[in-house]
Amino acid sequence: MKNVMTKAWEIARKGATQFGGSIKSYFAEALKLAWAQIKAPVSVTVELVSGSRKYKSWVAEIVGTHAKFKFERNFINQFRGVELETNKVYTLEEGKVYDVNNVNTRYYATVRNGRLVELNESEVMELVA
Template sequence: MSKSEIFVKAWALAKAGAARFGGSSKDYFAESLKIVYANSHVYVLDIQTSHNRPAWCARITGLSKHYGFKREFVGAYGSGRWSLKDGVYNYGRGKGDADNFVIVNKGKASFVYDDDVKLMFA
């Protein structure tokens, strides 16, 4: 998201805050800018899916003795498109495809191996 888009969204949010709670939109602009800026750093993960191999994505929150990683699934199973905020994610297509990992930091993605992720949570 460009700086001008961030500012346009921040002013719109500030105006909505002023309309709802009273006061001037200038009073709400600083907080609105923080909110919009925090939500502007997303990475869109797009995976090609098929009827036989629906896609899935999960945020990794730690290590698990039973499954290897503790995961929180993101969005709908099978969609193939997710907006990811900062964090470590595991994604794949169909059953048994769990060897894909991505680290998202400030809207930029780094694709890594499972050993790198295990070291992060060790």
């Protein structure tokens, strides 16, 4: 909460300096802008080896549980790079749980405070159940 108020006063001062008027008159709008900046989702980019036709790299968001496969997944197809020619770069958002397969290495992950954190299967089950 302190960070939001500090950021709001900073934005209000900047507005008053740039456009004139009192800092207090800018504070209400500055508070909205500060909350938006603090609440904005943080994302992390992950670069995976492109792999081959037999060993593919992919990222899937885990959206729930599945009776047969344990987890319901939505595969992410938005990556930078051309499949089978260069490495794939995915953008992962904070607050979501991912299943990452990098050729022969597979792990679960989430983004916390701007960092990629690996999870075990029981932690994933707690987050999506």
